[in-house]
Amino acid sequence: MSHEYVPEIAVDREGKEHVVQGWQGDYEGGKLGFWLFMLTEVLMFGAMFMTLTYYFTLHHADFIKASSELDRTLGGVNTVVLLFSALTMGLGLLKMRSGDVKGAKLMIWLTILLAAVFLGVKAQEWTNDYHEGIFLGLDSMQAGGGKSFGEILFFGMYFTMTGLHGFHIIIGIGLMLWLLKRINSGKVSPDHHILHFNIALYWDLVHLIWVFVFPYFYMTGAGVIHG
């Protein structure tokens, strides 16, 4: 399969073809624009972390108790999975930049596989939580259901934030599949790889958010001994 760059073509009313001068040809502009988008993500998750901290300060003991009930092993596995996926994504971009398109595609597929593993582990964890009576909407999570007010708030935030993060993982998989399609059609190449660069940035952002989600939810209650 050829990986020659195929520019976007627009046809005017008279049938003449013109090469589209878009973001594909503006590396610096494309990069800056994507960073601005990512900063809106930072502000969104920043607001959620602020809310979490507000509740954490008001219900300190309850949050630590609730955190100690989460499965740190599965959370830790997912942390390592995301770490390796950031490596494969980065190496994929490096291979693309150095002209090894086949190697780049292989690394993207590896990243997709690791992303799917992350979602599988997360699904298993949520299933375990459900069977232990920890899930949104269950009677045990209502007032008078056995959990304190602070614990209910903690688990509400836990499912909201890990759920939103998981949604970003799913979007990431979609973006990587789209990227592969663009590479196969010659729209992304070693000389025109801004799309690949930006999707790698997105994946690093998803990793970056997890870097704070994981310790906040799973580790603040570590070391608590249940009597």
Place this chain on the structure above:
Amino acid sequence: MANHKTVDYQAEKGIYYKVLFGLLALTALTFIQPEMFLTQYTFGMQMLIGTVKAWIILMYYMHLKGEVLIGWTVIFAVFIVVFFFSIVMIDVSNFQYADVSHITSPAQ
């Protein structure tokens, strides 16, 4: 416009692997800390380790090292978050409406 530059594949690959091992070591530290040291400051220590990890990811995986314009844009956005974060923390430390609030226990 093409943006293909000469790439030192082996050197850049080496950096990626060094960063990976650094992040793995910090992840191990995340697990060890609550059991081994400064256990009364677990939350602060976890956030500190997370911040170091985030800085490494931003500099090397997200290629912010040497990026002046984007670097300052990121600093500005983080400043906004930290600024409002500080206001929230001042507010929460003087919380006066426990009786009518929906974010505190009804028993309070």
